[in-house]
Amino acid sequence: MQTARGTGLIEQLSPLEPEPRSAGSLQWAGLLAVAAAVVVADQVTKHLIVDRIALGDGHQVLPFLEITHLRNTGIAFGIFPGRLEVVSLLTALAVVWMLAHFAKSGSRHVLFPVALGFLIGGSVSNLFDRITNGYVTDFIHVSHWPTFNLADCFIVVGVVLLLVGLGRLDHGASAEPGGPPGELV
Secondary structure, eight states: OBOTTSOBHHHHSOOSSOOOOOOOHHHHHHHHHHHHHHHHHHHHHHHHHHHHSOTTOEEEEETTEEEEEEEESSSGGGOSTTOHHHHHHHHHHHHHHHHHHHHHHTTSSTHHHHHHHHHHHHHHHHHHHHHHHSSEEEEEEETTSOOBOHHHHHHHHHHHHHHHHHHHHHHHHHHOTTSOTTOOO
16 A cells, blocks of 8 residues: 555554654753762661661661661672672673663653662662672661662662553553654653
């Protein structure tokens, strides 16, 4: 089937996969603001714990929540303990990859700067601790769960927001073939 201009109908359909849209200055500002806020919040809470609670001590806050001062030489849940070089290198590579990916396609969805800001801020804050101290200060202990810190919470929130954003992109691309992909309705 041909259109009035003589091109085939199939040639006029937009691709299924949206073209990556590079991040603009507003997206970069958002990402950096979120990442900076995450680093500050995480570092302040860790310093408060180190200054006020002795290593190994804990204080019950709620029946299921305790604030306990611990040191973690590994990554999440104590995986790879004592492997500072490997963990630091992998974290640094992940941050560089996230920044490079964001530079290429950061404006595809409104949640991307926020999600990656949480991920990068949490990763950088824990990386800073690993490099300067040789460990990460963990202090949030929820019953039947390994102890973690605020940076870990922010990383999880970033992953959830990223998944929501990607889900909205997929949903937007399939639900509205004529509209721009990933736009919130």
